[in-house]
Amino acid sequence: MPAAGPDSVFSLPAFSRTILTNGTHVWAAENRRAPMVTILLLLPVGAAADPSDSPGLAALTADLLDEGSNDQSAVQIHKALTRIGGHLSAEVWSDATVLGLTTLSRHVREGLRLLFEITTQPRFDPDDVARVRDLRLNRVRQMRRSPTFVADRVFLEKLYGTHPYGHLAIGTETALRKMDPAAVESFHRHWYKPTSWTLVGVGDVSPDKLLSEAAQVWDQAGVVASEQPSDVSVCEPRPIQDRMIFVGREEAVQSEIRLGQLAVPRSSPDYYALRMLNMVLGGQFVSRINLNLREEKGYTYGARTSFDWRLGRGPFSLQVSVQTEATVDSIRQAVQELTDIRASRPPSVHELDLARAALTRGYPRSFETASQIAHAGVQLALHRLSDDDYTQFVPRIMLVDADDVSRVAVQHLRPDSLLAVVVGSRSEVFEGLGSLGFGAPVDVTQTTTFSEGN
């Protein structure tokens, strides 16, 4: 088998930057692969800024931005969008809202203008608020029947409790029902401020042109002092009491499983060592958990682990759906893997080489397209990383050695205090869950899926 040749030198396209008089940061980079431009607006306010009795408000607000502005109705906005071949997106994460507009490069000015109008002048008409709220309500309702959604939601709720990270961005049915135009207006007025946001444009346009077009369109509205969302790193979630949580899904042919715990923020000095650990454990096809549960045992279509890198302490979780009769053994195997990697079977030289190679040699692939580069810019801005963070990634990974990975495994993985969430068939699975060392399983079915209040 041919060896790979020497690695090529890689450098990320540089961002040109400017700050507008109203405080907006604008970044631009060039990518000529296709005649299009991706524009992303980062607002560092997300689901964690939802008022404690209003989970889902940040996402509802973002979803309402294109439903009519001061000047145009929703239909007019969307016709204008389709005329430029534009696609609008709104993602709400725990720490941020990212609005996006991708368009053919010949329409970049109109794209910038539309995005500005949508972001800064939404109408929030009562009929539109009611309609979009109901659409989201119905989506949450439908997701009661999705084992994946239920597992994710229950996992966050149990892991975080009342901490701002304890809910999915879409929120809950109870909260959504109460949301009204006043709540949305208030959220928008409070958080959508030019001094908070960063506009990132990447594509088939010169950076200078992109910066000057952005300045012409976006340098409006007075400078207003902006408040920061409450510091999610300060409040710590309470320790968990019940560690084995069960949600019934009658006659389910598979169990949806989440095993996890709190991890560390993106800013942690252990970030690079933990990226290596995750690769070995469950971060790609050739990883311990996937080779075990899928390739060896055939229990599943795929198993993975991930660290969710947030401003505060994000979750670490193992995620897998397995055939029902393999539920108990799968959890046992998973816990064993998490135990062994920090004790009896630390990562081998070969495993570390493979993890390192995946992270370093595969790196340029992540910066091929305009969309990828724009999203990379958003990450730099959100986490306030230094300009050379991406260029430094590979050298920093190369500095991580076996001792570092072992140390962070011992320090950050705690198999004895994992939280487990299982969504599956009660008659076939529930009793066996008590034999896994998590304590007595707690059945939360009634309060989770069928209650009107959720």
Add this chain to the structure above:
Amino acid sequence: MQITFEKQTLDNGLDVIVHEDSSCPIVAVNLWYHVGSKNEQPGRTGFAHLFEHLMFEGSAHHDSGYFRPLQEVGGLLNGSTNTDRTNYWEVVPTNAFERVLWMESDRMGFLLPALTQKKFDTQREVVLNERRQNYENRPYGLVPVALMASLYPPMHPYHWVTIGDPEDLRASGLDEVKEFFGTYYHPANASLAIAGDVRIKDAFDQVLRYFGELPAGPIPKLPKLPPEGAAGGGDCRLVLIDRVELPRLYLSWRTPPLFASGDAELDLLAEILTGGKSSRLYQALVHQRRLATDVIAGQNSRELGSNFSIVATAAPGHHLAELEAVITDQLGTLQADGPTEDELIRSCTRLEADFVYNLQTVGGFGGQSDQLNAYNVFTGDPGYITADRQRYASATAERVRTVAKMHLGGTQRVALSVIPDESGPDAALPDSVTVTPR
């Protein structure tokens, strides 16, 4: 937009297509075998996809997992099977290009010696779990099984879904794998596209080195389509009871194949109907009257014949018959009056933007190398992109109207109601026959 390339065909029939782009130090390799679930027989459905899984379990000169040597060099890889073809792709740093060719040629030429009963049994279990995860254990998951079975008669190659029937999968055996391999997995039935940081001449030389010696097999014929009676009209109404919160309606028609006359017009029609919030059905169903929580239309283009579908979920308190009435009414208006010029231009622009967006990348599903192979396998010309774009640029409102009338009015329509287990049968469209896909 253009994807420049050069094409050669080796003596053993392997088509090789190369596109140079050194703006990023990566190479995409994409290999299509012209076999899919259409080549299966009833009783052995799911086989082409199961076979795809086996291709990752080792070959004679590398008798262990396919992923490791490629993840070792920083590669990303995957494969997929559909009704018409099976594709395998890798995206690697420039310096690992040769390794990919080695790996792909080894499994093309020498898969069988590494195949064992244990690998076969394990991957069958994996596939059964894939089916459970993606079809059996999710809301509306089994709809494709019921829909395809009612759109196409039992002997039609599209009657069954690619994931197959669990009983068929359990009944299949290792020796059948060998026959399948010999029939479909050889150079004359394959197309190899390479895009990225390569030099064209060097790429052809390397491919010849690794693939040139592999023997050709007979080129399989396209499966024969069963005789079907004169196309009747009418509604085939079905109801599926499922663990869902809201009822959903699936309307489907059989339509012209990929690239055939009418295919592009139907793409445009789907965009006019549900593309974005200013579209006709979104406005009528979701925005104005709030009868539905969502609606999506699509021309699902395939080699032997496509299907056009409109799918809408009822908002609480509303009946599927209300949705059906609005959809039929809107379709009728388009069939009588056609779209406006503005709608046509906007839809064309949207589709152009989607197309450009997908072709940003050299690799993966739908990237440049995958698209080159699609053009080559389905039309014989990797440069079909120009003709492809022209189909849309030259579409007229009148053509969209007549195509809509010809293919979505008067021909048979399948109307599948999916209703919650708690609701009574009245939640479906009237006169619906119960189906129970497993």
